[in-house]
Amino acid sequence: GQQLNQSPQSMFIQEGEDVSMNCTSSSIFNTWLWYKQDPGEGPVLLIALYKAGELTSNGRLTAQFGITRKDSFLNISASIPSDVGIYFCAGQLNDMRFGAGTRLTVKP
Amino acid sequence: KAGVTQTPRYLIKTRGQQVTLSCSPISGHRSVSWYQQTPGQGLQFLFEYFSETQRNKGNFPGRFSGRQFSNSRSEMNVSTLELGDSALYLCASSRTSGRDNEQFFGPGTRLTVL
Numbered sequence: 001g002q003q004l005n006q007s008p009q010s011m012f013i014q015e016g017e018d019v020s021m022n023c024t025s026s027s028i029f030n031t032w033l034w035y036k037q038d039p040g041e042g043p044v045l046l047i048a049l050y051k052a053g054e055l056t057s058n059g060r061l062t063a064q065f066g067i068t069r070k071d072s073f074l075n076i077s078a079s080i081p082s083d084v085g086i087y088f089c090a091g092q093l094n095d096m097r098f099g100a101g102t103r104l105t106v107k108p
Numbered sequence: 109k110a111g112v113t114q115t116p117r118y119l120i121k122t123r124g125q126q127v128t129l130s131c132s133p134i135s136g137h138r139s140v141s142w143y144q145q146t147p148g149q150g151l152q153f154l155f156e157y158f159s160e161t162q163r164n165k166g167n168f169p170g171r172f173s174g175r176q177f178s179n180s181r182s183e184m185n186v187s188t189l190e191l192g193d194s195a196l197y198l199c200a201s202s203r204t205s206g207r208d209n210e211q212f213f214g215p216g217t218r219l220t221v222l
Contacts, residue, residue: 031209033210033211035213040215040216040218041215041216042112042114042198042200042213042214042215042216043151043198043213044213045210045211045212045213048210088151090211092209094164094206095141095153095156095164095166096141096153096200096211097153098143098150098151098152099150100150101150
């Protein structure tokens, strides 16, 4: 089963609002990744983080690799309707472990 | 550059049958990992292949097996299908195996077992 605790499970926000989600683990990881999955499709890689403390942006997305190597967060600024989907965090040591996902709904 | 492709996209089987799913990685990628995704269990790691060798294996029964060919294409086989095997099966490719390695997913094969 999953070893990552991802929260929140779901979010309902208004278009234009900022969003924040995070993942924590009892284990350390060498890499943290964030994916977005649309219905019926495979997850798409959004951001990859390789170093503790690293802060990386990809357009309106910003993610950080926690200093303890046991957590990561993803922020989405100024949300738009196409941000709708399920966001997964993944931690990698030897294999990849995934969080349960955050389901994001954006109301226009 | 073409992404990860998986065939077939949809499959319906009955209990007791067996099934083979195929995955073609991104050109130049030598590692292929397989995952099972269900609403109840989320994304669970099945196994990883690199250079035709199984590198890692998740906690699934022996009915789940895989292999990788010299061109890095991979197949996954599930024998004696059970109702609980209904899921989205995803493969992901990466350049190499191990740490600091971004995985790129295919669209998945939706398997329904009746």
